[in-house]
Amino acid sequence: MTETSDTLKISIRDVHKSFGKNHVLRGVDLDVSAGRSMVVIGGSGTGKSVLLKCILGLIKPDSGSINIDGKPVTGISERKRAKVMAKFGMLFQGGALFDSLTVWENVAFRLLYADGLGRTAARERAIDALAQVNLEPHIAALRPAELSGGMQKRVGLARAIVAKPEILFFDEPTTGLDPITADVIDNLIRRQVSALGATAVSITHDMGSVRKIGDDIAMIHEGKIIWRGLAKDVDSSGNPYVEQFVTGSEDGPIKVLAR
Numbered sequence: 001m002t003e004t005s006d007t008l009k010i011s012i013r014d015v016h017k018s019f020g021k022n023h024v025l026r027g028v029d030l031d032v033s034a035g036r037s038m039v040v041i042g043g044s045g046t047g048k049s050v051l052l053k054c055i056l057g058l059i060k061p062d063s064g065s066i067n068i069d070g071k072p073v074t075g076i077s078e079r080k081r082a083k084v085m086a087k088f089g090m091l092f093q094g095g096a097l098f099d100s101l102t103v104w105e106n107v108a109f110r111l112l113y114a115d116g117l118g119r120t121a122a123r124e125r126a127i128d129a130l131a132q133v134n135l136e137p138h139i140a141a142l143r144p145a146e147l148s149g150g151m152q153k154r155v156g157l158a159r160a161i162v163a164k165p166e167i168l169f170f171d172e173p174t175t176g177l178d179p180i181t182a183d184v185i186d187n188l189i190r191r192q193v194s195a196l197g198a199t200a201v202s203i204t205h206d207m208g209s210v211r212k213i214g215d216d217i218a219m220i221h222e223g224k225i226i227w228r229g230l231a232k233d234v235d236s237s238g239n240p241y242v243e244q245f246v247t248g249s250e251d252g253p254i255k256v257l258a259r
Contacts (some may be wrong), residue, residue, distance in 0.1 A: 002105045004035075004159055005036040006237050007033060007071065008031050008032070008033060008034070008067075008070070009032050009033060009034040009035075009068065009166075009167060009199040010030075010031065010032040010055065010066070010067070010068055010167070011031050011032075011035075011065075011066070011247045012029060012030040012031070012051075012055070012064070012065070012066050012067075012068075012200065013029055013050075013064055013065045013066075013067075014025070014027050014028070014029060014063065014064040014065070014220055015028040015029075015054060015061045015063070015064035015065070015066065016028075016061060016062045016063045016064055017047075017050055017059065017061050017062050018062055019201065021029065023223060024047045024050045024223055025050055025051060025054070025061070025223045025225030026222065026224050027064070027223070027224055028047070028051055028064070028088070028223070028224060028225055029175065029219070030051075030218055030225050030227060030228070032201060032216075033142075033199070033216075034121060034199050035197055035198075035199060036197075036199060036200075036203070036215045036216055037193055037199075037200040037202070037208060037213055037215045037216070038200065038201050038214070038215070038216045038217075038218065039162075039201075039203070039204060039209075039213060039216070039217050039218075039231070040201070040202070040203045040204075040217075040218050040220055041203075041204065041210060041218070041219050041220070041223055041245060042203075042205070042216060042220040042245070043205065043208075043221075043254065044205070046220050046221055046222065046223070047220050047223045048203040048220055048236075049171065049203060051203075051220065052169060052171060052201065052203050053172065054066060055169070055201065056085075056088065056090070056169065057073060057081055057084070057085065060075075061074060064187070066072040067089075068084055068087070068167075068179045073186070077089070079116065083240070083252055086114075086163075086165075086167055087166040087167050087169075087174070088161075088165055088166075088167050088169060089159075089160035089161055089163065089165035089167070089168045089169070090160055090168075090170075090171070091153075091156045091157050091159075091168070091169070091170045091171065091173055091189075091199075091203070092156060092171055092173055093171040093172040093173075095144070095152040095153060095155070096156065097144040097152060097154045097155060097156065097159075098144070099143065099144055099145060100109040101144075102140065102141055102144075103130070103139055103140050103142050103143070103147070104122075104123050104126040104127060104130070104140035104141070104145065105126075106155060106159055107126035107129055107130060107140075107158045107162055108122035108123060108125060108126040108159075108162065110128075110159070110162070111125055111161065111162065112161065114192070115163070123140070124150055125162055126140060126158070126162060127140050129158040129159070129161055129162040130154075130158045130237060131193070132158065132161060132183075132192060132195075133157050133158045133161075133188050133189070134154065135151065135154055135155070135158065139151070139155075141216050142179075148193055149176060149177060149181070150177055150178075150184065151183065152179035152186070153173065153174075153181075154187050154188065155178065157165045157173075157185070157188055157189065157192065161192050161196060164196055165198060165199070166198060166199065167198060167199045167200070168193060168196070168200045168201075168202050169192035169193075169200075170197045170200065170201070170202035170203070170204075171191060171200070171202075171203055171212070172203060172204050172205070172206075173185055173186070173189060173204065173209065173213075173230075174203065174204070174206050174208075174209050175204075177207070179208070182206070182208065183208070183212070184208065186209050186212035186213050186224070187210070187212070189202075189212075189213050190212060190213050192249075193213070200213070202214070207246060207248075210231065211231060213230055214228070214231040215230070216228065216230060216231060217229060217231050217234050219239070219241060219242050219245065221241055224255060226239065226241055226242075226245065227239045227241065227242045235247060240253050241253055241254055242254055
C-alpha cells in the first residue's frame with residue numbers, strides 16, 4: 001500500500017515512564033502520520049526528551065505501546081530492533097560528533113560501521129550529503145573542532161540524512177545558535193524532510209523553529225499530551241497552557257519556579 005499523510009507512521013498509546021519516584025511520562029498518546037513533521041513542545045522537565053528516547057528505543061517504557069508502521073517496537077528482540085533503527089535518522093542536540101574522526105567519517109559513520117559500505121563509496125555519499133546541507137567538499141577533511149557551531153549542526157544533519165531514512169528525529173535542533181544560523185538550520189531541516197519524503201519528529205522550545213519546521217504540533221505538560229493540532233492553529237489553540245507557552249508569559253496555568 002502506498003503511504004499517504006493518513007497512514008500512521010508512529011502510534012503511541014498510554015506510555016508511562018518513571019525514574020524512581022519521578023513519574024515523567026504519565027500516559028502519553030500520540031499519532032504521527034507518514035510524511036508529516038510533528039513538533040512536540042513543552043517546558044523543561046515535561047518529558048519531551050524521555051518521550052523521544054522511548055520512541056528511539058534508547059529507554060524502555062514501563063508500560064504502554066509504541067508502534068512503527070503498525071508493528072510494536074517495545075519488548076522486541078535486538079535483531080528486530082536493528083531493522084527498526086535502520087529506518088531512523090537523528091540530529092542530536094549537541095551535534096554528538098566524534099572529535100577523533102574527520103567530518104566525512106562522522107557523516108558516514110553508519111554507512112561504514114553498520115551498513116558495511118567501503119570507504120571510497122562512503123566518502124562519496126558523505127560529500128553528497130554535505131552538499132545537501134550547503135557544505136563544500138573541502139569541509140569533509142576537517143575535524144569537528146575546526147567548525148563553528150552552526151557548521152557542526154549542518155554536519156549532524158548531513159549524518160542524519162545520509163542513509164535516506166524514513167523517519168527523522170530532531171532534538172532541540174537550534175539550541176545555542178544565533179537567530180540567523182538557527183533560521184538556516186530550520187530551512188535546511190524543512191528542505192531535507194521534504195526531499196526525502198520522510199516523517200519527522202522534533203522536540204523544541206523554540207517557537208521560531210516550531211513555526212518553520214512543523215506541520216503538526218503536540219504540547220506535553222506533566223507527562224501528558226494536553227493539546228494537538230495543526231501548526232497554523234497554534235496561535236489560536238484556545239488552550240491556556242499552549243497560549244502561555246507560545247507567548248512566553250509568566251502569567252498562566254504553567255507555574256514557573258523561582259531559581
